Amino acid sequence: MTELDRAFTFHIEGPLTDAHTLPANVLVQILENAQRAFELIGMQVEGKTVKSRARLAKSSAEKFQLICQLPVHGCYAMPVVVGGASNDLFAPEQAAAATKIFIDLMIGIQGRDRHEMANVLIDGSIRKRVLESIKGMLPQFGSGWRLDVHDATGVNVASLGDWSASFIDELTVPAEELAAAQTVTGELRNIDFAARKLTILYPVTRREMDCFYPEELEDLLFKNRRDLLQVTGMMILDDSGIPKAIDDVTDIREVDLSPFSFSRLERETLVLTAKRPLKFVPVLDESSQYICLRDESLGIEIFAETRQKVAIELDEQIAMLWLEYALADDDSLDQIAQELKQRLLLNFDGVTHAA
Template sequence: MMPMAEHSLRITIDGEEIREGVPLLLLATVFSGLQSTIYYIAMAESGRDVRTRARVPDDIRTQYQLIRTAEHNSAYTIEAMFAPPVQASLPFEPNGRTAVLEKYTALLGALSESGDRTLSALFPDTTWRRRILRSLEAYCPKKGDQWHLTVSREPKGSTATLSAATRAQIVKLLAEPGFEEMTVSGELVRIHLDEHKLGIYYQPTSRVLDCYYDPELEDLIVENLKGIVHVTGRVQLDANGFPDKIVNVSDIRALDLRPLVLKSIETAGGRLVLRRAESVKPSFENGEVVFELPDLHIVASGATREDAVEKLFSDLVWLWKEYVLAPHDELSQDARELSERLRGMIEEASVGNG
């Protein structure tokens, strides 16, 4: 099966520096960097959690791998497409590849127009946005380099150029302190009542974060909190997009690891009712609350218990749509077995396949 043209990019390296030939190290830098950017966008689009070391999952690596499909003689130009899918998409399955390429070309367009607000709209999660920008910076020309990179979307023809000015803009964006309203979880290790400040140990970066709170929260902190806590507020991010400190705490809560009783599951996408209630014990890993359903291959995590429960419910409804509502003959053997397990668990379902 040949890749679709709508999933194609045309990539051109041009300039005085490459008139006599393109250095192999430059090719390696550009193409490995571009592939990394595509992977990160795909991970951000699929709702993956950001880790300190963002290993690309095998399913993302397989689905979003770019391959060279053609070369052209003008300057150094190639066409690249996603590799053919291992398994055909379901009829109602969203086209993730199209969405990722649209985000990539929109990202390049926003940088060429200095559209900081557009960047925030494209990638609302600050950590993913900064990681994607950093991957893009890796294959932009440096000041003084006599080459530039042009990327166009085939067959639509939208074109953007990456130059030393693009790199300078990315460096400026990454240098500015980022702030985001978010919840950070960690072990409460110190309290300074006179400074209205507490410190939590943040496991993903192995650092203690200072958190500045309003005096009205002091009684709650002193009387009720110990161990792992969730701190919500205006978070200043470091150069890598990870929490550096919380400058305006709006809420503090203790970690809740009570078992979750699964019976009725309701989301915006539908409702499921289990035949028998099941108890799921959460864990706390890498700064997040985690629920696991190994039989269904579900690992749902979130900054708080509520976030993790919402993710768990969404995953269950998504599985029902993708496997139970899918045409049986389009599923692999493993997918059919998963579909049967789901049917055996669920007594009542009100889920559309849209």
């Protein structure tokens, strides 16, 4: 058993690493959630079962500690070795086993391989918690960066982006719940860990709303305890049809208003690339329930409840504008539309293929 069996590298790709640097909050996001994933994987390696908060003893946690080495010059590469100081004779072997599980999970997520997920992590409760931790490592929708994992030999074994979070949702939430789930934004007022309940103030009605979450989402509450939260689950209405509670919570996130980045889209017969990455600054509407993007120069106006929906709508609107204006004959456009066409041609390169 050598150190290579416990080593891999995180590569962060995208415009935010153009200067070979990385914002501290992104690095913390990746490493903090990766460490939690390894601690959970360590429970399976040690043959333990999940209890209330699924915490490893300090002596066990050290065996699965991520040791960061000096960053490598490039996009932004962070070499990692698994395993801190431990007197356990089997610690290197167990750290290597956890590393293999982690890399296999990343490969399975990239390949959208449901069968692989179940084989790699047999315990469903541990698997769900690990996947939530990996989801926390990933870029937010529209952030414009990508997380690659290279093995100890430098081979890129997995590339994960914001799209990977959707597959994790499909793995951890029943399809009927995903289809029926709604997202509410509110101010955090109280957390009752014993009852697995958080209370938010719903801005639309100025009433408090109780939200009931499953045990495996408890970690999210420790990481997302700011004033404004987005809670996704099954909406419960009162007799007047007004939301009063959320049951079967599937996600808890801080409201993220960091800029959206657009670089490229591929859709059916269209490949569209921004000549330089475009940034869009989101804001909340007056009700705090919708994230809004506007760009008057490009004719973009988007309202959606979550970053994921905003990112999807942004792609759809840009594709629609390109097809209806950039590719249109000047004779079919009035003066304002022709000016929009020129701005689109100035910002994007497009290629269309036969169906």
